[in-house]
Amino acid sequence: MTEHHDPLALEAELPSSLMTVNLGPSHPAMHGTVRLVVTLDGETIVDAVPEIGFLHRGFSKSSENSTWTQVLPYTDRLNYVSPYLNNIGYVMGVEKLIGLHIPERAEYIRVLTGELARITDHLTLLAAIGLELGAFTVFLYAIEARELLWDRISELSGARVTVSWMRVGGCANDLPPGWGEKLRESMVRVVELTNEIDVLLTRNRIFVDRTRGIGVLSGEEALDWGFTGPCLRACGVNYDVRKAHPYSVYDRMDFEVPLGSAGDTYDRYFLRIAEIRQSHRIIDQCLEQMPPGPIIVDDWRYALPPKKDVFGSIEGVMAHFKLITEGIQVPAGEVYVFTEGANGELGYHLVSNGKGKPYAIQVRGPGFPILSALPRLVRGHMVADIIPIFDSINMIGGEVEQ
Amino acid sequence: MAQALIDLLRETHPDAVVSSHSHKGDEVAVVRREKLQEVCRFLKEDPRADLKLLAQIAAVDLLTYSTESTGGAALASIEVPAYDLARKPAVEPRFQVAYNLGSVARKHRLRLRVELRSDDLKLPSVTGIWRTADWWERYVYDMFGVEFVGHPNLTRIMLYPEFVGFPLRKDYPVRKRQLLIPELDFPDLVRGPGPGPGGAGVPMSQTHVGRKNVDPTTYD
Numbered sequence: 068m069t070e071h072h073d074p075l076a077l078e079a080e081l082p083s084s085l086m087t088v089n090l091g092p093s094h095p096a097m098h099g100t101v102r103l104v105v106t107l108d109g110e111t112i113v114d115a116v117p118e119i120g121f122l123h124r125g126f127s128k129s130s131e132n133s134t135w136t137q138v139l140p141y142t143d144r145l146n147y148v149s150p151y152l153n154n155i156g157y158v159m160g161v162e163k164l165i166g167l168h169i170p171e172r173a174e175y176i177r178v179l180t181g182e183l184a185r186i187t188d189h190l191t192l193l194a195a196i197g198l199e200l201g202a203f204t205v206f207l208y209a210i211e212a213r214e215l216l217w218d219r220i221s222e223l224s225g226a227r228v229t230v231s232w233m234r235v236g237g238c239a240n241d242l243p244p245g246w247g248e249k250l251r252e253s254m255v256r257v258v259e260l261t262n263e264i265d266v267l268l269t270r271n272r273i274f275v276d277r278t279r280g281i282g283v284l285s286g287e288e289a290l291d292w293g294f295t296g297p298c299l300r301a302c303g304v305n306y307d308v309r310k311a312h313p314y315s316v317y318d319r320m321d322f323e324v325p326l327g328s329a330g331d332t333y334d335r336y337f338l339r340i341a342e343i344r345q346s347h348r349i350i351d352q353c354l355e356q357m358p359p360g361p362i363i364v365d366d367w368r369y370a371l372p373p374k375k376d377v378f379g380s381i382e383g384v385m386a387h388f389k390l391i392t393e394g395i396q397v398p399a400g401e402v403y404v405f406t407e408g409a410n411g412e413l414g415y416h417l418v419s420n421g422k423g424k425p426y427a428i429q430v431r432g433p434g435f436p437i438l439s440a441l442p443r444l445v446r447g448h449m450v451a452d453i454i455p456i457f458d459s460i461n462m463i464g465g466e467v468e469q
Numbered sequence: 470m471a472q473a474l475i476d477l478l479r480e481t482h483p484d485a486v487v488s489s490h491s492h493k494g495d496e497v498a499v500v501r502r503e504k505l506q507e508v509c510r511f512l513k514e515d516p517r518a519d520l521k522l523l524a525q526i527a528a529v530d531l532l533t534y535s536t537e538s539t540g541g542a543a544l545a546s547i548e549v550p551a552y553d554l555a556r557k558p559a560v561e562p563r564f565q566v567a568y569n570l571g572s573v574a575r576k577h578r579l580r581l582r583v584e585l586r587s588d589d590l591k592l593p594s595v596t597g598i599w600r601t602a603d604w605w606e607r608y609v610y611d612m613f614g615v616e617f618v619g620h621p622n623l624t625r626i627m628l629y630p631e632f633v634g635f636p637l638r639k640d641y642p643v644r645k646r647q648l649l650i651p652e653l654d655f656p657d658l659v660r661g662p663g664p665g666p667g668g669a670g671v672p673m674s675q676t677h678v679g680r681k682n683v684d685p686t687t688y689d
Binding site: 403435 | 492493494495497521522523524525527528529530534535567569571573576578580599600601603604605612625626627628629636637641643
């Protein structure tokens with residue numbers, strides 16, 4: 068006690084110093100392996116530095132030493148909760164290099180499976196944000212819905228998550244008989260469960276208090292940070308690659324792009340629910356409009372010949388052999404192809420020198436720029452707000468760290 | 470639509486654009502390195518261009534572009550880079566850095582490309598124009614070793630600081646090994662102060678007892 072101390076003072080400044088706290092890399096709430104070095108003043112966040120790369124697998128380097136087809140399984144592992152969308156983005160890039168047009172039915176199947184993947188991705192976010200804010204029921208509902216869809220996906224491709232099902236020129240096989248009906252039934256349950264989550268969280272006082280006004284970003288600033296997808300639309304910017312640059316058969320689909328206004332965690336959460344409903348509409352339309360026909364191009368320079376021809380004709384054997392050993396001979400060129408991934412614009416920068424292997428591949432994971440803005444989002448908030456903000460940007464380690 | 474963008478750029482910055490072309494539906498403008506910042510600022514702020522979204526910065530190393538072998542054995546071989554390098558002619562400018570830009574309001578796209586010689590791998594940073602350039606430039610530096618002049622924190626992003634070399638360059642072998650990194654010598658709450666695994670006298674880990682380190686010149 069100093070002599071200047073006033074014994075009558077009830078409130079005095081508590082001397083404090085900044086504290087550094089490590090979040091992750093192996094922390095269940097860090098979704099993968101991101102390390103966040105947070106500087107705290109009491110409970111207020113002064114600064115946060117994300118450190119990534121713990122999951123770096125050398126996607127680009129591995130891809131440059133594989134054939135164009137062998138890259139496909141690597142793309143599954145970029146975003147492991149919506150692998151179809153990564154497959155689609157990649158094969159669309161290769162088709163753009165070749166200048167290949169794929170059969171109409173394959174386009175519909177791509178849109179259909181892509182939207183399925185989008186729903187599973189959004190359900191993952193809902194599960195995580197619920198669980199990490201203490202709503203375990205929400206987690207169970209979301210995971211039940213997601214498993215239901217993964218059952219349908221595994222009937223299609225044989226794998227729940229790492230599907231590798233798209234092919235250059237189409238897709239691997241046709242929909243199994245009766246699969247569409249099964250999917251319709253599953254979707255009813257998925258929407259029901261989504262509605263349950265909506266009821267449990269959207270007007271829940273605790274949830275709203277924890278998320279509204281937290282991690283706010285203006286539309287202009289979000290664009291400056293490279294935000295795309297639901298995180299950008301939560302700020303009120305109407306940008307969806309499916310509408311702005313319609314690819315595949317999205318121009319024939321009747322759907323809306325839900326928009327937020329506040330750009331906070333709550334809007335980013337709620338857009339996911341709204342988008343699941345829109346994806347459901349697209350899936351219904353796909354099932355209705357899907358024409359019969361081939362599902363892969365009939366051009367043996369790019370697509371494997373049917374097994375009947377491989378075993379029955381010399382041309383088939385040769386085409387098969389050349390495709391497997393030498394890979395698809397993609398003409399030389401450089402393209403940037405972008406599609407709407409579940410969390411934003413998924414871009415592939417592909418370079419071919421015309422010799423059977425990708426000369427250069429670099430991927431734009433939508434989470435990469437969004438994660439780079441995390442310090443901006445959390446600064447000034449309390450330490451407990453990190454988790455909902457981090458959940459709402461839905462960073463996927465695989466695509467960010469490649 | 471994007472052709473109009475290139476015309477606009479040629480009109481306002483005639484000495485900045487080296488060449489431009491349309492390739493498989495993508496519009497590309499090759500710009501001079503000295504003018505990059507000026508062009509970027511113009512493209513972002515001019516309402517006719519409105520390229521507010523920097524989607525990606527990607528780089529290409531052209532070292533083996535025309536010499537790379539293909540097919541059969543070459544696909545399976547880990548020695549492909551060495552094979553190619555022995556026959557490589559000098560390729561200059563060796564590196565290309567591509568800026569994939571987009572506009573939300575006008576719905577057009579443009580790719581800016583800068584060509585770099587391998588003896589002068591420097592680019593002006595565009596972090597002052599797009600905030601998102603921060604991490605993309607760190608990524609390109611990490612993978613290709615392109616130095617972005619004016620970047621506030623140009624450090625490795627995916628890899629660790631002790632990593633030697635730039636993995637996406639074509640002369641970096643696919644299966645090259647790296648030295649094991651000792652733990653930093655700092656007081657540990659559990660173990661107490663002193664050197665950690667890999668530090669003075671402490672083996673790297675149980676699997677490396679009796680072995681000092683790996684030979685980075687070998688393949689695994």
